[in-house]
Amino acid sequence: MSNLMEENTLDIVLDVKVKVTVQLGSAQLPMRDVLELTAGSVVQLLQHASDPVGLFVNDKLVAYGEVVVVEDNFGIKITELVGSAKP
8 A cells, every 4th residue: 555545544444533531530339329319419429639631532541641731721630641651
């Protein structure tokens, strides 16, 4: 396959939208507790505040990071790519 053909194919794929999700934490609750949730309820997560959050692309973990605030929005600062060696 020629480089030009490969570049054209890659250009098409690069425009495909994927679902990006950041998982802050999780918890396991009995259904009884879930049914009792109301506005103002607090659900304690299993993660600590200092733990990294997971960045998922199409439900596959690809990186870890720290939650940051950018203007009035949340963001994530990537600290480690999954599968990459730590320095």
